[in-house]
Amino acid sequence: MSTPSPTKTGMIDFRGVSKWFGTLNVLKDITLSVEPREVVVVCGPSGSGKSTLIRCINGLEAIKDGDLIVDGQRLGDPATNMTQLRTEIGFVFQSFNLYPHKTALENVTLAPIHVRKIARAEAEQAGRELLAKVGLADKVDAYPSQLSGGQQQRVAIARCLGMRPKIMLFDEPTSALDPEMISEVLDVMVAVAEEGMTMMVVTHEMGFARKVAQRVVFMDAGAIVESGTPEEFFSAPKTDRSRAFLSKILRH
Amino acid sequence: MAVPARLCCSRLRYSLFAIRYSLLAIRPSLFPRRAPMLENFSFRTIVEYLPLFGQGLITTVWLSALSFAGALAVGIVLAAMNLQRAQLFRIPAKAYIDAVRATPLLAQLYFLYFGLPRLGFVLPELVVGILALSLNSGAYVAEIIRAGILSIPRGQVEAGVASGMTYVQRMRLVILPQAFKVTIPPLLGQAIVLVKDSALLSLISVSELTRAGQLLASDRFMPAEGFITIAAFYLLLYYCLKGLAGLSSRWLGLQPARSST
Numbered sequence: 234m235s236t237p238s239p240t241k242t243g244m245i246d247f248r249g250v251s252k253w254f255g256t257l258n259v260l261k262d263i264t265l266s267v268e269p270r271e272v273v274v275v276c277g278p279s280g281s282g283k284s285t286l287i288r289c290i291n292g293l294e295a296i297k298d299g300d301l302i303v304d305g306q307r308l309g310d311p312a313t314n315m316t317q318l319r320t321e322i323g324f325v326f327q328s329f330n331l332y333p334h335k336t337a338l339e340n341v342t343l344a345p346i347h348v349r350k351i352a353r354a355e356a357e358q359a360g361r362e363l364l365a366k367v368g369l370a371d372k373v374d375a376y377p378s379q380l381s382g383g384q385q386q387r388v389a390i391a392r393c394l395g396m397r398p399k400i401m402l403f404d405e406p407t408s409a410l411d412p413e414m415i416s417e418v419l420d421v422m423v424a425v426a427e428e429g430m431t432m433m434v435v436t437h438e439m440g441f442a443r444k445v446a447q448r449v450v451f452m453d454a455g456a457i458v459e460s461g462t463p464e465e466f467f468s469a470p471k472t473d474r475s476r477a478f479l480s481k482i483l484r485h
Numbered sequence: 486m487a488v489p490a491r492l493c494c495s496r497l498r499y500s501l502f503a504i505r506y507s508l509l510a511i512r513p514s515l516f517p518r519r520a521p522m523l524e525n526f527s528f529r530t531i532v533e534y535l536p537l538f539g540q541g542l543i544t545t546v547w548l549s550a551l552s553f554a555g556a557l558a559v560g561i562v563l564a565a566m567n568l569q570r571a572q573l574f575r576i577p578a579k580a581y582i583d584a585v586r587a588t589p590l591l592a593q594l595y596f597l598y599f600g601l602p603r604l605g606f607v608l609p610e611l612v613v614g615i616l617a618l619s620l621n622s623g624a625y626v627a628e629i630i631r632a633g634i635l636s637i638p639r640g641q642v643e644a645g646v647a648s649g650m651t652y653v654q655r656m657r658l659v660i661l662p663q664a665f666k667v668t669i670p671p672l673l674g675q676a677i678v679l680v681k682d683s684a685l686l687s688l689i690s691v692s693e694l695t696r697a698g699q700l701l702a703s704d705r706f707m708p709a710e711g712f713i714t715i716a717a718f719y720l721l722l723y724y725c726l727k728g729l730a731g732l733s734s735r736w737l738g739l740q741p742a743r744s745s746t
């Protein structure tokens with residue numbers, strides 16, 4: 234186990250975290266701290282463990298070794314109420330995962346009503362405001378199947394915001410979208426970041442990273458290879474692997 | 486009543502002859518001359534026995550309905566057990582489902598019919614029959630429900646988990662409403678199978694539809710009249726259930742489509 238920094242703990246604190254899928258070591262001794270209101274972009278080649286990294290934060294994946302402390306609570310500790318903790322963490326999936334049998338508004342209000350126990354009228358008003366905020370005021374009663382990919386992903390972001398989370402995690406939120414829909418989703422994410430949300434975003438959208446991220450973390454083969462400000466990372470990558478990666482994604 | 490029946494028969498006979506003689510030219514040895522098969526078919530006897538068939542039909546309908554309700558109850562419990570991670574629940578459920586699927590319904594029926602009295606439960610034949618059909622069909626219903634729940638994409642579960650829902654909340658709010666729609670058509674298919682299986686209850690002398698046919702056949706030595714008639718009634722029931730399935734799928738079609746994800 235690595236020695237944690239004794240003084241301060243971030244909003245999300247990985248301390249020597251490792252994880253295996255069978256014999257495959259998907260996370261290797263990850264140490265990373267995300268401050269409140271910080272926006273961290275995680276990038277790296279396919280299979281480098283980026284998604285697994287952020288899925289560990291809300292316990293969709295369990296860690297094997299090390300400590301992961303989220304909002305002051307240690308994951309895997311019997312005293313930590315995971316269900317409670319998850320209400321503080323919004324998670325946006327690559328494939329949206331909206332509830333197909335619920336309207337956009339019901340998707341947004343379902344967890345606030347049943348998990349947060351907010352009164353229905355209040356939750357619905359908040360839900361309408363959130364949908365208006367992501368530009369979908371006219372799609373309140375639409376079902377996910379009636380929405381485009383970009384619209385679905387914006388509903389998914391509104392669904393997370395409806396829980397008033399402290400942290401938002403994005404797992405390749407634009408990878409499943411047609412090119413012309415990417416910017417509408419990124420615009421919403423920029424707006425959320427500018428309101429001071431703590432965010433970890435797995436993405437290859439370098440424009441987004443430059444605009445709002447305080448830090449870019451580059452992963453390869455389950456380890457953090459490089460970490461720095463977007464400016465440093467994009468203009469002067471320090472390792473061969475990050476240079477090779479950037480040359481591939483920036484060429485087009 | 487008998488006159489149009491004769492008329493119908495003779496017309497049918499004529500067309501059968503026409504076919505036979507046209508084929509005879511090709512392979513005469515294949516079609517030896519025989520008495521026409523519908524010559525003695527007695528619609529009059531069927532009409533005479535119609536009240537008996539009617540009673541049998543009604544009994545078949547309500548005992549099938551009761552059995553299907555029982556099957557749903559058994560199926561829901563078994564499916565819930567089978568979906569648990571704990572072996573304690575899964576092993577008995579799997580063993581039960583395997584046992585039911587591996588053995589003939591007739592054997593199960595006799596097992597209950599002769600076995601229950603030995604254990605001190607002397608029940609009317611009708612109750613034993615409904616019990617047997619419920620327990621048998623329940624195993625199949627359990628697999629349909631389980632498949633329906635497992636067909637819901639993993640992402641739906643994860644979305645529920647990520648928003649802090651408990652297992653029960655996820656099931657109630659996210660999984661079951663979606664699984665319900667997926668299971669309606671195969672459940673109606675199982676209901677059709679159950680209606681046909683209920684014919685076996687005639688063997689423990691429940692006076693349902695098949696029993697009516699048997700009575701006609703043995704009273705009058707007219708097996709064709711007895712069994713063709715009950716077949717027609719089963720066909721009628723089949724089309725009723727099929728119509729119900731069509732209505733339900735149209736109703737489900739109006740509901741939002743399943744996730745494209």
